[in-house]
Amino acid sequence: MKNWETKKGSIIYQVLGGRSKSFLISTQKKFLLIDTGRKNKRETLFKAMDKIGVRNDLLAGLVVTHTHFDHVENAASVKERYKTPIIIHKIESDYLGNGVNPEVHGTLLFTKFLSEIFSKRLIRNFKYEPAASDYQIDDYYDLRNIGINAYIIHTPGHTAGSISIIVDNEVAIVGDTMFGILKGSVFPPFANDSKLMIDSWKKLLETGCSIFLPAHGTNNNRELLHKEYEKYKTKFS
Secondary structure, three states: OOEEEOOOOOEEEEEEOOOOOEEEEEEOOEEEEEOOOOHHHHHHHHHHHHHHOOOOOOEEEEEOOOOOHHHHOOHHHHHHHHOOOEEEEHHHHHHHHHOOOOOOOEOOHHHHHHHHHHHHHHHHHOOOOOOOOOEEEOOEEEHHHHOOOEEEEEOOOOOOOOEEEEEOOOEEEEEOOOOEOOOOOOOOOEOOOHHHHHHHHHHHHHOOOOEEEEOOEOOEEHHHHHHHHHHHOOOOO
């Protein structure tokens, strides 16, 4: 199982691979789950968490980076199984509560074409089991409130309520705020507001993190993110 360890001893496990990743933070004998993947990965997720030693009393919470179906189809099951609270940006709370997706907009010529055709179909057909959120956050949330040495920042752009989790200012778990699929690029194929997304990259650089873990593709380093930020900041200014 892939994992990253900070200088302060926090460990980030990749508990789901494939097309949409999920991560688990281990810090101070507590755990925090980031996203849940698709429903066909439910048992894989639970087995990975069991292997690490996650129990009801040790899982401090589930953070939802945003409410597209491939990140939240198991949110209700995780909440029920582990009796754990769900943390989400306040803008996306109703989407989760109703089991629906925010709109999707392409950033490239091909994905713009796809989103124009399929966005409404995605919202209509890719519904998921609703889940009630317990913490609706805004621009910043200190996860030490629930026993985890990390914090959340609002990183809008991919969706209006996208958030990222910062662990010891070394590792950032970024959802779809950036991708790691194409070599030399972090630019997602879908984002509702590209300018806001580029501004969010700046926020992430300001944390001092050197490793950025997206939900899709491989991890990105600071040098690549900085290069991409410099490339796109004037284009979307």
